[in-house]
Amino acid sequence: MADKILKKLNIEVWRQNNAKSKGKFETYTIENISTGTSFLEMLDILNNDLIEKGIDPIAFDHDCREGICGTCSLYINGRPHGPDSAVTTCQLHMRKFKEGETITIEPWRAKAFPVIKDLVVNRSAFEQILQAGGFVSVNTGGVPDGNAILISHEDAEEAMDAASCIGCGACVAACKNSSAMLFVSAKVSHLAKLPQGRVEAKRRARNMVAKMDELGFGGCTNTQACEAECPKSISISNIARLNREYLAARFSE
C-alpha cells in the first residue's frame, strides 16, 4: 500500500519526572508523519523535535521493535498497545491514525507497576512472581534424551500457545482490577501442559498465586479485557486451567 503523509497530529502525553513527583498531561504537535512509520518511530521523531527545542524528551520503554521482547508498554487512546489487535506498541503503525487526530499516551496504570519516569513503569513484580515458581527444577546436565519424553503434537502446541506470553503487562493495564491472572495463568499452563512441568505443578500454582496476591494485583472478575488486549492473544482458558491447578493444589494440602 502506498504510504500517505499525516500533515499534523496532536500528541497528548503523560509527563512525570520521577516516581515521587506528580505527573500531568502535556500536548505537543508533530508534522509530516508517513502512515508507514511505526508508532515508536513517530515518538523518536517527536523526541528529536523536543530536544532541538530544549524540552526534555519523553521517556518510554522499548527495545526489540519487532513485537517479541515485551518491553514497550504504552496505553494509547485508552487501550494497551493502541488501536490495533494482536500487536505490541512497536508493531503499531501510523496508518491506524487519522489526519489531525489527538493521540493520548499514558503509562500502564496499576498499583503494582509504579511509574519510573513519564511512560516507563517498574514491572519487577512480574519477575518476583516468576521467581516464586515459574520454572522446572532441573539443573544443567544429567537430563534424559529429548526424544525420551513423548509429547503429543496437540499438547506441545497448547503449551506453546501459553508460552508465547511476552510479559509486557498489557493484561494488567487492561483490567479494571489490575489483575495479573492472565500472565500467571500463561506460565502455569505452559508448564502444566508438559510432562516435564507436571511433577511440581501443584507447588508452582500455589506459590505463584500467593506471590501475585502479596504484590498488590487485583482479583479476576472475568471481564475478559485481558484477552482482548493481549498482543499475543493469550486465551483466558488459561485462567480456567490455573483455577483448576490452584484448587487441586489447595485440596491436596
Added chain:
Amino acid sequence: MQNLDSKIPAGPLAEKWSRHKAAIRVVSPANKRKLEIIVVGTGLGGASAAASLAELGYNVKAFCYQDSPRRAHSIAAQGGINAAKNYQNDNDSIYRLFYDTVKGGDYRAREANVYRLAEVSPNIIDQCVAQGVPFAREYGGLLDNRSFGGVLVSRTFYARGQTGQQLLLGAYQALNRQIAKGNVKMYTRHEMLDVVIIDGKARGIIARDMITGQIKRFGAHAVVVATGGYGNVFFLSTNAMGSNGSAAWQCYKKGAMFANPCFVQIHPTCIPVHGDQQSKLTLMSESLRNDGRVWVPKKIEDAQKLREGKIGPNDIAEEDRDFYLERRYPSYGNLVPRDVASRAAKERCDAGYGVNSEGKAVYLDFKYAIDRLGRNVIEERYGNLFQMYEKITDQDPYKVPMQIYPAIHYTMGGIWVDYNLMTTVPGLYSIGEANFSDHGANRLGASALMQGLADGYFILPYTIGDYLAGEIMTPKTDINAPEFVEAEKNVTQRIEKLFHIKGAKTVDYYHKKLGNIMWNFVGMSRNEKGLKQAIAKIRELRDEFWKNVKVPGELNNLNPELEKAGRLADFFDIGELIALDALDRNESCGGHFREESVTEDGEALRNDEKYTYVSVWEHQGEGKEPVLHKEPLIYENIKLSQRSYK
C-alpha cells in the same frame, strides 16, 4: 605484545574436548561458595551461564540493561537451533555439523572450537526439553526438525517462529530459580561502563544504575561478558534498539584483544527499508526459505513497471520470473548460506531488477508452497511471521509475495578468546555473540542460539573452574582499591563530558550519519578506496560529535539520550576498527566481500595463502593506531577448498 596462545588441546579432533576436560582443574564445592562471578548480559549466553554457574555453587551477580533478563535480544531469534541429533536418519553427525559450520564460515574459524560446539549440541536440546521448552512435535510425540541455509540435512529444532524466545525463557526460568535461591543477585536496568583490572586480572566492573544515574562498583573473582554483537554501528539493523558494543569495547580498551571486527553478517531476508523515518529493520526468518522461492522478473521492463506500481507480482507470468538462486545454485537453491543469498539479491537489484519503489527488494514467494501443502500447513509453520509482515507492510503474504532485502544482522567478529573462552585478560571471559570464536567469516542459520547455549551451559562452567581453582585463596575483591576508584572516576568524567557538550545536534542525528557511512562504504561490498574514505569520514564525524552533540535531561535520573550517547561514542571507534580490519583483509570471504577479490563468475574469492588467520587487534591508547596480530588458522582435518553451493 600479550600472549595469543589459543590453548587448543593436543590430540585427535574428536578427543580434544574430553581430554581437555580431564586435564583442567576443578574447584571443590566448599571453595565455590567463596568465589564470586560477574556475568554481564542475560541473553542465551549470559542467562545460561549465570544459572549454570549458580547451580554449581558460585556466587553470581548478573547484569542487564533491560528491565528484565527475559528481554535480551536473543528473544527475537526466530527460526531455530541446530543440533547433530540425526533424529531424521538423514546421515547427520557431529562431524557433518562441524564440517558444515567450518565451510559455511568460509574456512576462517578454529577447527577445535567448532568441533566442540557440534559435540555439545545434542546436550542443548535435551537440556531445553527438560526445562519445558515447547519445541515443535510430530504427531507421534517425537521432536520435529526443519532445514536451514548451507546444509543438506534437517537438524534444526524449532518452536514456531519464536525459537529464540522459548530458549531464552528456558534459560531465564533456570536463572529465576537461582535468583529465588539467592545464588544469583540480579541487577536489571544496570549498564556496564568499565571493567576493572587489578594486578593484570579482571576483578570487577563499573556500572550505571539507569534509574538513579548512580555509578556503582562491583567486585568478583572473574568477569564474563555476554553482551552480544555490535551490529547497531550501522544504525539500521535487525538488532534491538539498545543492543550495543560498549561493554565489549571497554574490555578492548582495558587490554582484551578484538578479533575479526570486519566479519559482519548481512541477512538476506529482511523487510526492505522504506522512507527515511525508520529506526530499525525487521528480520523475516531464514526458515521461510524452506518453503518460499526467491525471484525477480526476467525482463527489466517488468521490473520498471513494478517499481512504478503499474503492475503487481501476480501479473508476471511463470516463465518471466527469474528464480535466480535456483538458477545459480541448483544443488542448494533457495537454501544457500546467508552471505551468498545476500550478495545475489544485491547483484540483481544493482542490475536493475529490484521490485519496490526504491529498487531495493526481491520477492520471497509462498504461492508454490501453499499450492503444494495447503494454507493450513504454511500457517502452522510461519503464522506469526506472516502476521508480523502484514502488520508492518500492510500486505498479505498469503496472497502477494513478500518483499525482502538484506540487512545487518549479526557480528561474527568480537572479543578474542582462547579455547577456554578467556580473553587476553586473565579472569575476563567472553561468550555468545560477544566473542569471535565459532562462526568464522559467516554464521550459518540457527547456529547463534546453539553457540550461546553451548558456551553458557556446557563450556564456560567447566573452563572457568580451571582459572578459579587458582583463585581459591584470593579474598573477596575490595571495591575501594585504587583501581576501582580510578575506573569510577574515568566513567564519571566521560559521562559528564558528554552531558556538558550541550551542542546543537541530537544523538540520533549522528548515529544515522555514522550508519550511512558504514552501510555505503563498509557494508555488503567493500574496496580499498571506499574503506579509506570511510575511515576519514568516521574520524571527522566523531570529532564533530564530541563538539556538537546535545544530551538533554538529568545525570541522576532515567535518561535514555545519555545512554544512547555513550553507546554511540563507542560505535564510532568500533566502526573505525571494522573499516581498518576490512582494509587489511584484501580477500573476499563469507560476509566480507572485497571487490578486488572475485572469481570470474562473481563469487567471493578467498586468498588462503595470505589470509588464513584470525585478525587480532590490540588497543594502543586513545588516538593511536591499534596493532594487528595474527593467529594462524591451522586445518588438520578439513581441506580448504573454494566454497561451492552450485
